[in-house]
Amino acid sequence: MQKLEQLQKEIELLPGLDCAACGAPDCKTFAEDIVNDLAVRTDCTFMLRKRISDLAGDLCELANSLPPLINGEKEEDYEC
Ligand code: SF4
Known part of the structure; x- marks a missing residue:
C-alpha cells in the first residue's frame, strides 16, 4: 500500500512525456523503477x-x- 502511494507520487512528479530517454518505455514504468530502487528521479533528463x-x-x-x-573590495551582485 505504501509503495502504491509512493508510485502515485512519482507519477505525478514526472513530466509525463513518455519519451523513453531514461531507458524505460514510459514515465509510469520509470516511476515503478524508482519505487523499486532500480532508478533515481534524476535519471530522467527533464528532472x-x-x-x-x-x-x-x-x-x-x-x-x-x-x-x-x-x-x-566592492561587493557585486550576481545575475540570476
Ligand atoms: S525520460 Fe522522463 S519524460 Fe521521458 S519517459 Fe523517462 S521519465 Fe518520462
Missing part, C-alpha cells in the same frame, strides 16, 4: 535539468546573500 536549474537558483541566491567583504 535532472529541473534539479540543476533549482540548484543554480539556490546557489545564486546564496551568493547574493554574502555579507559585505571585509577587505574593502
Whole structure:
C-alpha cells in the first residue's frame, strides 16, 4: 500500500512525456523503477535539468546573500 502511494507520487512528479530517454518505455514504468530502487528521479533528463536549474537558483541566491567583504573590495551582485 505504501509503495502504491509512493508510485502515485512519482507519477505525478514526472513530466509525463513518455519519451523513453531514461531507458524505460514510459514515465509510469520509470516511476515503478524508482519505487523499486532500480532508478533515481534524476535519471530522467527533464528532472535532472529541473534539479540543476533549482540548484543554480539556490546557489545564486546564496551568493547574493554574502555579507559585505571585509577587505574593502566592492561587493557585486550576481545575475540570476
Ligand atoms: S525520460 Fe522522463 S519524460 Fe521521458 S519517459 Fe523517462 S521519465 Fe518520462
